Amino acid sequence: MEKTQRIRCKNNGQLLHVPAGSTLEEVYALSGLQMDYSPVVARVNNKVEGMHYRVYNDKDVEFLDITSASGLRCYTRTLFFVLCKAAHELFDPDCKVTIDIPVSNGYYVDLQLGRAVTLDDVGLLRRKMQEIIDRSLPVHRFETTTEEAIEMWSHDKSLLCPQKSKVKLLRSIGSLYTTYYDLDGYRDYYYGAMLTNTSQLYLFGLEKYYDGLLLRLPSQKCPTELDEMVMQDKMFAIFKEHHRWQDLVGLRTIGDLNEAVAKGYTNMLINVNEALQEKKIASIAEDIARKKGIRMVLIAGPSSSGKTTTCKRLSVQLITCGIKPVPISLDDYFVDRELTPRDEKGDYDYEHIHALNLQLLNEQLSALFRGEEVELPRFDFPNGKSLMSGRKLRLKPEQVLVVEGIHALNPELTAQIPDSMKYRVYASALTTILLDNHNYVPTTDNRLLRRIIRDHKYRGVSARETIRRWPSVRKGENRWIFPFQENADQMFNTAMLFELAVIKRQAEPLLEQVPENCPEYAEAYRLRKFLGYIHPIPEEQIPPTSLLREFLGGSSFEY
Numbered sequence: 001m002e003k004t005q006r007i008r009c010k011n012n013g014q015l016l017h018v019p020a021g022s023t024l025e026e027v028y029a030l031s032g033l034q035m036d037y038s039p040v041v042a043r044v045n046n047k048v049e050g051m052h053y054r055v056y057n058d059k060d061v062e063f064l065d066i067t068s069a070s071g072l073r074c075y076t077r078t079l080f081f082v083l084c085k086a087a088h089e090l091f092d093p094d095c096k097v098t099i100d101i102p103v104s105n106g107y108y109v110d111l112q113l114g115r116a117v118t119l120d121d122v123g124l125l126r127r128k129m130q131e132i133i134d135r136s137l138p139v140h141r142f143e144t145t146t147e148e149a150i151e152m153w154s155h156d157k158s159l160l161c162p163q164k165s166k167v168k169l170l171r172s173i174g175s176l177y178t179t180y181y182d183l184d185g186y187r188d189y190y191y192g193a194m195l196t197n198t199s200q201l202y203l204f205g206l207e208k209y210y211d212g213l214l215l216r217l218p219s220q221k222c223p224t225e226l227d228e229m230v231m232q233d234k235m236f237a238i239f240k241e242h243h244r245w246q247d248l249v250g251l252r253t254i255g256d257l258n259e260a261v262a263k264g265y266t267n268m269l270i271n272v273n274e275a276l277q278e279k280k281i282a283s284i285a286e287d288i289a290r291k292k293g294i295r296m297v298l299i300a301g302p303s304s305s306g307k308t309t310t311c312k313r314l315s316v317q318l319i320t321c322g323i324k325p326v327p328i329s330l331d332d333y334f335v336d337r338e339l340t341p342r343d344e345k346g347d348y349d350y351e352h353i354h355a356l357n358l359q360l361l362n363e364q365l366s367a368l369f370r371g372e373e374v375e376l377p378r379f380d381f382p383n384g385k386s387l388m389s390g391r392k393l394r395l396k397p398e399q400v401l402v403v404e405g406i407h408a409l410n411p412e413l414t415a416q417i418p419d420s421m422k423y424r425v426y427a428s429a430l431t432t433i434l435l436d437n438h439n440y441v442p443t444t445d446n447r448l449l450r451r452i453i454r455d456h457k458y459r460g461v462s463a464r465e466t467i468r469r470w471p472s473v474r475k476g477e478n479r480w481i482f483p484f485q486e487n488a489d490q491m492f493n494t495a496m497l498f499e500l501a502v503i504k505r506q507a508e509p510l511l512e513q514v515p516e517n518c519p520e521y522a523e524a525y526r527l528r529k530f531l532g533y534i535h536p537i538p539e540e541q542i543p544p545t546s547l548l549r550e551f552l553g554g555s556s557f558e559y
Helices: 023-031 067-092 119-134 145-156 164-173 233-249 254-262 268-289 307-320 358-369 442-459 464-482 482-487 499-512 521-529
Strands: 003-008 014-017 041-044 047-050 061-063 096-103 106-112 142-146 177-183 186-187 204-209 212-216 296-300 324-329 374-380 385-393 399-405 423-427 490-493
Touching: 014 023, 014 047, 023 041, 023 061, 041 067, 041 204, 047 521, 061 186, 067 096, 067 106, 067 119, 067 177, 067 212, 096 212, 096 233, 106 204, 106 296, 119 204, 142 145, 142 442, 145 164, 145 177, 164 254, 164 521, 204 385, 233 268, 254 499, 268 423, 296 307, 307 324, 307 399, 307 423, 307 521, 358 374, 399 521, 442 464, 442 521, 464 482, 464 521, 499 521
Parallel strands: 003 061, 296 399, 296 423, 324 399, 423 490
Antiparallel strands: 003 014, 041 047, 041 061, 096 106, 106 212, 142 177, 177 186, 204 212, 374 385
């Protein structure tokens, strides 16, 4: 008698009996589910697995499509795989493809051919990718010893060369076995689940972008359309600036970082990175001082971007330039709670720009810039009321207001203040280090890890709860922060090249506390798996003025 396994399908609550060894694709076919978009991965006992995964024991299964974060990541990885294979088939085997940075609602791809990339190259590559997709090639998953994988990527001429970053990563992590994927003889390693067949890649775009390419993806909201291509010249420039810093210290991948840690170079790495960051902050302060008529510095950025420490360190540098900063908190300008806008669920939307009393803010700012005295408000959070604080303020000629908050770059916030009086800074943790040349590190993962540590340490919030709230936070950022990034006069990258190795020690124990029986476990498990690639650096080596201290604790600044 054929052995069967019980599968609890969480999409429709049905209990299925399937043959032992069935793939998730086969389980889905037996489930009777009719999803708007075909599933690309599934949560199996709250771990994300590809549809090739076989069930040999009773499982809870929830199928996910491309509208989920996990599904879109799977789709994107497979598209990277196809791009690399297409480049291998078209160009010299010694060409180098680096999946680099998320920008303009896509991914910048650095294609090094020993010459400038042309529009003809882009067209050829796009057509070759589509040809591979149309051939409906299966994506095979294999497991081998790490020693054999290292040997394969060191010497196999059928692979896109060079693969030094992959070899360096595998040598540094100390694992016994390694998973790799094969696409019609072309082999590569990818961190996470993949699609099972190239035919599932129904939509993509490939454009010439500066000196490289932009790989475009389906929109997560509307998967039948490509995400809108939004030019982000300033964002791209700050990424490129950090690549120059990375070249200076010889650190582009996690393999490089692990090697530096193993050789005892961490103090030098930390000191140089901190100095480069402080130099950037000083240059922003000097730029503010050079501009005539600036009376207000606006600092914006997404959650856990380090806005607060950026504000404090910039204030110190402004003082060295002869400018006295005067901080104003936007939190004190909240409207009474019953006047707060509500979201689509009927809950108060505190991230909505009209949760702030814009009229009062602009009236007081205008009065201050006319030389008048104002009484600043204070928001009573327990009672949800806006009160007058008794704190009086009159600006002196050498003083400049410093305002930090998520809406700081939104023109509506300070609509009544002339642009000539404002200086705008956008701060975010723009992760530029790669796992290897074909596996980027999402900037949102960096910020989420920061927030998990901070929420636990200062707010008493568990990692599970922080992960649960994160999609809502990201939704607010997409609406209220990211559309205004390019309004900035200066962008400041708060991410450190070494920081993942430092926050690893505090983040891992918190992630391990997320129970396996909750949906948030999938994200906690993914983050733990990712952190497992990284060698730790003791936080004692981090100076008290470091921006990381905002999250780790031990800062010399008061918060």
